[in-house]
Amino acid sequence: MKRRNYSAHTVKNYLNRLKLFLGWLPVPVEAATSAYVKQYLDHLLEKHLAPKTINEYLLVIRSFYRYLNEEEGRDVESPTTRKMSLRMAKPLPRNVRQSELDLFFSVITNKRDRAMFMLMLRCGLRVEEVANLELGDIDYHCSQIMVRSGKGGKDRTTYFSTEAGSALAAYLHIRPRTKNTRIFLAEKGTFRGKPLSVRGIQKRMEHYSRQSRTSITCHRLRHTMATQLLNGGADIVTIQELLGHSEIELTMRYSRLSNLKTQHDYYRVMERLETQNDDTLAAEVPPIRN
Missing domain, CATH: 1.10.443.10 (Intergrase catalytic core)
Known part of the structure; x- marks a missing residue:
């Protein structure tokens, strides 16, 4: 991670999350299967962690097994799959009034x-x-x-x-x-x-x-x-x-x-349309004769 220029803060977070997973895992790293990873995800859900946080734990596990293959030369199959990621909502950023x-x-x-x-x-x-x-x-x-x-x-x-x-x-x-x-x-x-x-x-x-x-x-x-x-x-x-x-x-x-920008654009266009409609309506209404 340091060779890839990750920040010290990111390295610390990755290592902490990896440590928690390895401390929970009841079998050796090489024997871990997707069933164990799913159990671990259920364990994190029971702790009421947010989906975004759980997906970050999953990313750490996936990265660790990729490291074992690419850096350590271990022939170890990753127990993670893409379909394991939790579906996340896409909330708007929250600004402050x-x-x-x-x-x-x-x-x-x-x-x-x-x-x-x-x-x-x-x-x-x-x-x-x-x-x-x-x-x-x-x-x-x-x-x-x-x-x-x-x-x-x-x-x-x-x-x-x-x-x-x-x-x-x-x-x-x-x-x-x-x-x-x-x-x-x-x-x-x-x-x-x-x-x-x-x-x-x-x-x-x-x-x-x-x-x-x-x-x-x-x-x-x-x-x-x-x-x-x-x-x-x-x-x-x-x-x-x-x-x-x-x-x-x-x-x-x-x-x-x-x-505010949406409101501005909306009212600007609506005002123009309504003005055009008023002019059209005035042209279509015949004058009243006594």
Whole structure:
């Protein structure tokens, strides 16, 4: 996985899921059959895991057996099949209403935390991208951020608004001087001064969501940025580049969510049609004679 340039976060998740499967498997790896994998999927369903999560476990198992064949030269048949994947719903991305955003940010007084979540909302950064952000990635002169090794190991450039730039500058002004180049650092405990982890950022998000009585998550802030851009008239390809989507189909989901743009297009066309109908009707009705 490292040779294929997977992120450390992805490698950790794969290994954890593989460890859970191998710990459950009651027979040697070579003796595993599709029946055992199906039993394991049932075991995960009983734990009320989401279909998307269960399919990710299945992908790990499939990848492991492919590794045994291609890397280790073991003649072991994979016990997984394509038909095992759970059917998944295709829900729309969930954005956040402005009233919820106002409540959420009203309870955040910590400058570090405000800067982190403002980067997600205004720049569309993923939580892993915020955690990995370094001082040299920020270009204040051009108001842009170089996102290095994003999802899929791809670099991209995104931009920050005045609001996000001000929040980031306010934190950098009080950030402790250290040789560590990561921007966001832990402020308390034994890890003080060390880079803040992905889970550490998520815990801060959960804390403020409870405090503000909202259901905001890190990824919902990213969804909100995309939806607001689309409602504001931004091109779908521009949004794809800013979010770092590899496929345009992923970005197109927001066009189904963007009610303001849909409303605008609907009423614009309807107004034109109804005006044309009124003119036609007026021309067809004969004048009334006394």
